[in-house]
Amino acid sequence: MGRIRLLLVVLGASLINACGGGGGGSGGNTQPFVPVPTNTASGTVMFKGAPLAGAAVTVFQTNTNRVVATVATDANGNYSVSGLETSCTLSCKINYQFSASKAGYAFNPFMAANVSGDRLGYVWDPSGKSWYVNSGAAVTRAEYNGSFSNPNGGSGIMFNVVNLNSTVNNSITGANFNAYDGSNPPASVASTGQASSYVAGDDGALKKGVVFPGRRYTDNQDGTVSDNLTGLVWLKNAGCLNAALWANALTEANQLASGACGLTDGSKAGDWRLPNLVELESLVDVSASNPALTTGNPFTSVSTGIYWTSTSYYGGQGGSSNAWAIRMLDGRHINDTASSNLNIKATSTNAVWAVKGTSTGAARLLATGFYVFYASGDDGSLEKGAPLPAPRMRDNGNGTVTDTATGLVWLKKADCIQQSWAAALGTISTLASGQCGLTDGSVAGAWRMPNRKEMQSLADRAQGNMADYFNESFNSSAAGIASQPASFSNFATFQYYWTSSTNAASPGDAWSVFSCDFGVYNIPKGNAGYALAVR
Template sequence: MKKIVIALILLSSQLLTVASAQDQLTATIIGSGSPIYNENRASASTLISAGDTHILVDMGNGTQANLAKLGFEPRNLSALIFTHHHLDHNEEFVPIFIRSLLGRDNFSIVGPPNTVKLTESNLGLYSEDINYRLSKTQRTLAERKKAFEVSDLKGGESFKIGDILVTTLQVPHTIYTLAYRFDFNGQSIVITGDLTYSDKLPSFAQNADFMIIDSGGMIMEDGRQKNERKTSNKVTKNQGSNRQKKGGAHLNLADSSSIAKQANVTNLVYTHFNSTTVDVAASLKEIQKSYRGNIVFGEDLMVLKTDITSSKPKALNSYTIVDSGQRIAYSNNSIISLPQNEDDFFGQDANYIINPPSYTDNQNGTVTDNVTGLVWQQDMGQKSTLVDALKKVKSVKLGGYSDWRVPTIKELYSLIQFSGSVKGDKALYPFIDTKYFNQPIGNTNANEREIDAQTWSSTEYVGKTMKNDDTVFGVNFVDGRIKGYPKYNPRTSEPNKMYFRFVRGNTDYGKNNFVENADGTVSDKATGLMWRQADSNKGLNWQQALQYAQNSTFGGYSDWRLPNAKELQSIVDYTRSPEASNSAAIDPIFKATSIKNEAGEKDYPYYWSSTTHLDGPVQAEGAVYIAFGEALGEMHGKTMDVHGAGSQRSDPKTGEPTSRGPQGDMIRVKNYVRLVRGGNVSIPAKALSENRSEYSNKSTSLIGNSTQRLTTQSIKKGDNKFINRFDKNRDGKVELSEFKATEQRFNHFDKNKDGYISADEAPTGPPKNVSK
């Protein structure tokens, strides 16, 4: 068993130097205790600092005394932040608020609902006292009221305090609670507050340097387990991690360590301890069942800092593949209930949740992908040639940044979501989250098809397509495919124009780091995935491919799976092609079976993914494949590479080989398989709601009947009047802000206490007495 390092970072004479470092983000645990009095621990409070910016998160009992020990004056705070309004988290807010008013700096106050009410009521209550104190320096309360802003947050907001980017997430607890992420200069710290299990937290905290989390479930020296509800830590293939029974207020160790593992945080910091003594060895053993990183048992006045020198330890993975977003299960031609182990069609995309998508609208024309770390241009503007786009991007200053670039095809594909659908050349639902990104459709008034809204990358094909055309890869977020598009119009020789969405940040994204293992497998140290080195050596239909993966025990591993579309695309080598390198478009560390293609030439296979592609009259009949050989089509009786090795298209899941479409895409049906395992995988026990975006410039009346029936079947809200009535954001569930009755009544329906009323929890009849 590996020994886990327990970081006990002690207060030193360097504290103030660290706290004021201009290029470093630090967290000082001001209070690490709980509501129970402990002479060695103040109640919950953490000071986040970067340069001259200082943010105090929560203000429990003892906060002022510990700040005084540091020599830190509350008048110098840039912001007061609440995770939630329990007394052990806000008990000393009033005196700290008043001392901030007596200072001369501007500051902010933010927190969950009732933060404004808490602030304004105390301001009124103590106005005479504050005015008296201010009068000693010839100032008035009316003047100082202009020095601060107070806001209620709901979760999902993003804003800056000084140079620190703050993002928020609502997490489940007994009252409305927020987690916060602080990003500065490539460093990140997450504070969760008190909570129970949150399936959104791993994405929110992805690759954070520190995650400061509730210490629920700690094993005490007297043998008791704090907040534990006797949940087993045994995890089966179908269960995922066990969750606490309803009624809990805090995490257990199985859940906190699972969240840390999924989030790939560098340091897991436990706080919120009570007055009893933790059995460190026993608790570590429990945590280590899931999380193998650095573990910190928080103490008052402990300083957490990242090493910003060249020797700074990096997270194991240099980039993370975002989940495809597909939550609905399909057979060969229709929607089915989520398969369980041993069921037909088990092992498809919907059976696995891997790094769920998470975005932050930065309110400045940019969107941050919280999973990949990439920052994106929200609106693409007008179509442009590749040459013009490469020139234009050098002068872009969007969001105050000047390091924008045209994305590679792997970066661009990270945004695709397979909750989208298309019907031939008709746009139905976009393959990108339009709550965050603008996505146009083709202008039919200008003789374009609705699907003619392709987005180009900077990745040029190393071979030629069609009639010896120079080709650039792009993603079509209207029809859900990667294709190579001619760089020049073959009729006019003029440069073609496409859309471009610029990107910045995480320059390691898409760069593989393959290591050959001694057992016929290859590990990608960049993504954390392990691949089988050889492929299936034969073609299979989609259902057979799923079974092949589920039945494999190669290398002694029993958790092989068919990769989803985005995992499979991550191992394409776009510097290779049959034409340019006489090889498959994959690193030669892999073994790729050669085939004779439809033109009678040596080529390489298409490989199945586990992802269904919704297109055509029977929406569920196709599944995504990646072409590691030439993406062939038949045009004017001639078979040719029409889209390039590395394209992503789709084949019928069953049937007979043929050719089709305006570019005659060759249909093979029996494609090859390359197995994958590893990554941050969760296996849902039941079907989940799917995030289906809408085009803002397109009427839903254009949606075909067959697609509409598919949607109704796939999302339970369609059959539930309660969900239909209250689900304003159409995510298939109802949250408190959408509910029109009391919080008490909301909690009555929210059986699993996850902060939402799902279709399974909602009453099946019409809403009754909801105003009471």
């Protein structure tokens, strides 16, 4: 995905040092000077299908960690940059990353030849991962730890970029970007399915989000089930694949094909995958338990135990060791540590469910944001779902922020409300301009407590600590890259944030989100917790 600024620039001493400097000599050079080959790049920036003029496209050179050029899009949304240097020796690869920016907008890149938006797994520093594509350009995510000063010590800033390995004769066209401002979100948030109301203003009373279709699931009579809400296609027999360690679960799902597990759909190995966390979460209906699936679904052999997802856990335990999982009894997320051995990749055995297709339904799912590759077929390698625009949150300057990914508007001050569940619902129902830093003119009744799906929609699984990331202001130490303000103010760390959704398996509990890892956990309603407000 991406944004960056472009232009030429001879990288001077930095590149000479990187590629080997020239030496002196008394004999001179009798051969005529032959210019070093260079590349060009061009593309278009669009907003709601129309050209966006005045967007800055930045070219960042990863070899030297600096911006080498910036150009603005013209009246037709077009940009072009030339003079991009090519490899200087057989062992030296020059890499450029392009991103777009304009005040009030977030951006996602896409190559005209790859309009689906699938991104290459890209890792900034860990060894053993490839920085480059072999030819052409790819759309990916990059984390600029070395180029930003983060006052609170948080993780690196995320950019969505077009990634170009600038080898000879590798010029590119169609390095395009879509712009978002919250009025054209790339994804939509589904309702939770909650049917019962326990307190005025809760999830069961308001039922916000894309409504479930009258017929949530269609049995395709070929061993598959289509979800009419998201457009994903699931294996009907949810117990056919063997419970397995995480790596084996990925392999089982990837190798699934017609003829196995009752499938007669003509699918072949590689069509199926282990669902990422957002995809598996999309099945959870909070009105149901044992299992937490919409009543009357056509699935068979659904376990009420724990199912793996393909999304590595990038929080306290580290993504290399743990992966996210969901307990299908009630929909609780699983991130437990080694003491309980429930989601450790190398030692935990969990159930396996397979999915295929893309989310094209009324509730189009976001990608998780995870982009680090650990194993073939994992979330970091596939990055399924609508890409997260960047910079994602638009600060409205009135105590609110707009999520450009979903269009939801959030209270920016994240520590204003800390009460029991019912009390927090009451406080939010009377929230208005003049309170909690709001100067937006809102009146009582305009705000609500987010439901489970809305709160989960904020997650970015590339982050090690969501609360720290939300609080972080990113100040560029690389000239030419805009700094970014914090998404929220005073997001409490190591605290639970309420959702308005009740746990059907235990109605005395509400679903909450832990602020650091953003997992969903059931907490007694009488406890004191923090709460955001949304509209």
